[in-house]
Structure formats: C-alpha cells, structure tokens
Amino acid sequence: MKINRERLLNNIAHYAQIGKMGEMGVERIALSDEDRQARDLLLSQMMAAGLEMHIDQIGNMIGIRKGEEDLPPVAFGSHLDTVYAGGRYDGALGVLAGLELIQTLNDHKVKTKRPLALVNFTNEEGVRFAPDMMGSHVYAGLADLDEILASQAYDNPEETIGSRLEAIKYKGPMKPGSIAFGAFFELHIEQGPVLESEEIEIGVVEMVQGIHWTKYTLRGEANHAGTTPNKYRKDAGLLAAELIQYIGELSRADDRPILATVGSISFEPNTINIIPGDVSFTLDLRSTDGDLLKTLQEQIDEHFYTQANASDIEINVEEIVRFQPVHFQPEMPNLVEQMANELTLSSRRMPSGAGHDAQMMTSFCPSTMIFIPSVKGISHNVEEFSKDIDVENGANVLLNAVISRASF
Numbered sequence: 485m486k487i488n489r490e491r492l493l494n495n496i497a498h499y500a501q502i503g504k505m506g507e508m509g510v511e512r513i514a515l516s517d518e519d520r521q522a523r524d525l526l527l528s529q530m531m532a533a534g535l536e537m538h539i540d541q542i543g544n545m546i547g548i549r550k551g552e553e554d555l556p557p558v559a560f561g562s563h564l565d566t567v568y569a570g571g572r573y574d575g576a577l578g579v580l581a582g583l584e585l586i587q588t589l590n591d592h593k594v595k596t597k598r599p600l601a602l603v604n605f606t607n608e609e610g611v612r613f614a615p616d617m618m619g620s621h622v623y624a625g626l627a628d629l630d631e632i633l634a635s636q637a638y639d640n641p642e643e644t645i646g647s648r649l650e651a652i653k654y655k656g657p658m659k660p661g662s663i664a665f666g667a668f669f670e671l672h673i674e675q676g677p678v679l680e681s682e683e684i685e686i687g688v689v690e691m692v693q694g695i696h697w698t699k700y701t702l703r704g705e706a707n708h709a710g711t712t713p714n715k716y717r718k719d720a721g722l723l724a725a726e727l728i729q730y731i732g733e734l735s736r737a738d739d740r741p742i743l744a745t746v747g748s749i750s751f752e753p754n755t756i757n758i759i760p761g762d763v764s765f766t767l768d769l770r771s772t773d774g775d776l777l778k779t780l781q782e783q784i785d786e787h788f789y790t791q792a793n794a795s796d797i798e799i800n801v802e803e804i805v806r807f808q809p810v811h812f813q814p815e816m817p818n819l820v821e822q823m824a825n826e827l828t829l830s831s832r833r834m835p836s837g838a839g840h841d842a843q844m845m846t847s848f849c850p851s852t853m854i855f856i857p858s859v860k861g862i863s864h865n866v867e868e869f870s871k872d873i874d875v876e877n878g879a880n881v882l883l884n885a886v887i888s889r890a891s892f
C-alpha cells in the first residue's frame with residue numbers, strides 16, 4: 485500500500501503557513517499562539533479521520549484508531565513545535581505522515597489487528613521552556629508532571645508550562661502514559677549530511693548518541709595588560725585557550741566516535757587592554773559509545789583541574805546535561821530495514837546525532853526512527869529542505885512498518 489503523495493505534500497505546505505517565516509521557514513514555538521493554531525488544525529483533521537481524541541495533562545495529543553482487538557496500540561508521531569527561525573519538516577513531517585497513514589488506511593478501508601495511535605508531543609524543541617523532549621519525557625514517566633508544569637519561560641518567569649497550556653486550552657484531563665503503546669515509530673528528517681552525500685534514501689536509526697553538556701568557569705585576576713609582568717598574571721583567557729585546544733586535540737586524535745563543540749564563550753571584563761579575570765565556556769560532548777563518552781569527559785575534567793591548579797586559577801565545573809546513548813530495541817530497526825527493502829528503497833543503518841522524542845519512548849515501549857535525507861544537511865534553519873520524493877518514501881516506509889507491527 486502507498487500513501488497519497490499529493491495530500492501529504494499539500495498538508496505539509498498548509499502547516500508551514502502557520503508561523504511562516506520567509507519563503508520556506510517556520511517559527512512555531514511550543515505553546516505559542518501559532519502552536520495553538522497548528523494544534524487546532526491537527527485536532528480537526530484527526531477527528532475528521534475518525535480518531536478518538538485524548539489530550540493529556542502535559543498537552544500531548546493522542547488520536548486512537550480502533551483495531552480488531554483490544555491490544556496496546558502501535559503509536560507513531562513527532563512534534564509540531566519548531567525552534568526560532570526553523571523549518572517546515574523538523575517534527576511536522578512525523579506528525580503529518582502519521583495523519584496521512586491513517587487517511588490512507590481509511591481510503592482503503594483497511595482494519596489493523598492492533599489499534600493505532602497518532603501522537604503530537606508537546607515542546608520537543610525546548611527553546612522557551614526546559615527540558616526539551618518534554619511531552620515524551622513526561623509520557624514515558626521519566627519526569628515529574630508537577631515539576632515540569634512549573635517550568636518557567638527563559639524570557640519571562642511569569643509564564644510557566646502550566647499557564648501556557650491553560651492559555652492555549654491544551655491542558656487535558658488524561659494522565660500522561662495511561663495509554664500503553666505496543667511500539668513507537670518516528671519519521672524525521674536526518675538533519676545531517678550523511679544520507680544525501682551517500683545517495684541513500686532511508687536511514688534506519690539504531691540508536692541516539694549520548695550527550696554531555698558542561699559549563700566551565702575560570703576565575704583568574706583582571707589586571708593591567710601593560711604593567712603586570714608575566715609571573716604575576718592570572719590570565720583566565722590564555723588558560724581557556726589552552727584548555728579548548730586540548731579538547732580539539734583529544735577529540736580529533738584518532739577515529740574514535742567523539743564530537744566536541746565549544747559553542748559559547750564569554751570573557752570578563754572583555755576589553756582589549758585588561759587581562760581577562762573571568763572566563764566561562766561550554767562544552768557539548770557527544771558519542772555513540774557511552775564508555776568512551778564517560779572516559780573522555782573524566783580525562784578532560786582532570787586535565788582542566790590540573791592545568792588550572794598549575795596556573796593558580798580557580799575552576800568551576802557545572803554539569804548541565806548527562807544523557808547516555810540510547811539503543812532502540814533491535815526488532816524495530818530490523819522491521820524498518822525490511823520495509824525499505826520491500827519498497828526497493830536503499831537504506832543504511834545509522835545513529836541519530838540529535839535528541840528526539842523516540843529516545844524517551846524507548847523506555848516505555850519498543851521504539852525507533854526512520855530518517856530521510858536533508859538537503860545539504862541543513863536544519864534548525866529556514867533553509868531546511870527535504871525533497872518531495874524523500875518525504876513520500878519516508879511516509880511509505882512508516883505506513884508499511886506500522887501495518888506490519890500492528891498485525892500481531
């Protein structure tokens with residue numbers, strides 16, 4: 485069976501009008517008025533497709549299509565929120581391909597043995613409210629609902645998740661996690677260059693790599709750049725440069741799967757003729773190998789302490805995020821691979837470099853992701869683009885994987 489390509493592409497273009505930015509982009513921040521509009525549209529389309537609607541207390545939208553037997557549904561979906569100045573595919577693709585899947589089954593009057601569940605998770609991107617992957621986090625029982633509802637907006641502490649859910653009328657009555665799922669599939673753009681550059685049509689996602697975020701603060705002594713001899717200096721700026729250099733050498737020393745990014749740095753007082761007294765910078769360290777991630781993190785921190793000590797500079801290490809790599813249950817990527825083969829689409833196994841709702845769902849039910857190529861690997865950007873044929877292929881793999889999984 486194949487999805488209706490025109491209907492899916494039209495629907496993607498239609499949602500891209502809500503929060504439209506420039507020619508192709510979308511800005512639809514979680515729990516904003518644009519998010520409400522997109523949710524309202526989805527709600528009406530899900531009801532028109534005959535789904536039984538449930539909204540949970542964190543605002544996740546779940547539509548159930550009845551099966552022949554009363555078993556835990558096979559679920560699929562993603563998120564409708566975007567980052568600031570984002571694109572039209574990240575998140576929306578997974579939700580709208582899920583809706584298309586339901587409409588296709590309706591067109592063909594096909595009943596599945598298991599019920600199906602289309603899900604739109606709340607606040608996957610986490611741009612205004614922490615944490616990201618919020619709706620799936622709560623649904624999978626990995627976070628305390630009341631704590632999350634009290635999460636304040638970065639730009640306005642008066643606004644919380646709870647108050648915004650009330651404001652857009654998506655604080656539902658259902659307890660998160662109360663509908664058990666038999667499986668979860670998420671179709672998503674790759675957001676990287678691998679599939680396009682290797683000319684492969686489908687990414688079979690086996691795992692999500694681990695992520696460590698750390699903030700380092702160095703405290704030296706601000707002083708006159710001309711009158712302070714070298715042996716009296718406590719130059720936090722030069723030390724920071726040496727430490728960052730060390731990260732680069734360590735992470736690129738060989739072919740180990742490690743990615744290190746120092747994406748943010750600030751100097752105090754940040755002036756041409758004053759020795760920097762305080763410097764803080766961040767490290768984003770990622771790996772598919774959990775042991776390697778841990779070992780390198782320890783090695784970096786130990787080296788930093790030693791060097792700071794030797795320079796008589798104080799160092800503070802703040803652990804912001806520690807996510808271990810997540811492995812999907814092998815039967816799920818196996819099924820996706822098989823479906824790609826049956827549709828004569830080329831595929832390769834790969835990890836996900838970014839975090840996604842599916843990684844949270846793994847602890848709740850067998851889960852996996854299906855990737856399609858991103859043109860030039862660009863995402864989180866108004867230039868984000870995936871070709872129509874790839875959107876269609878991804879939706880067909882999703883459709884067939886769901887039908888197969890829902891048959892036993």
Ligand SMILES: [Zn+2]
Binds near residue numbers: 574608
């Ligand atoms: Zn996404």
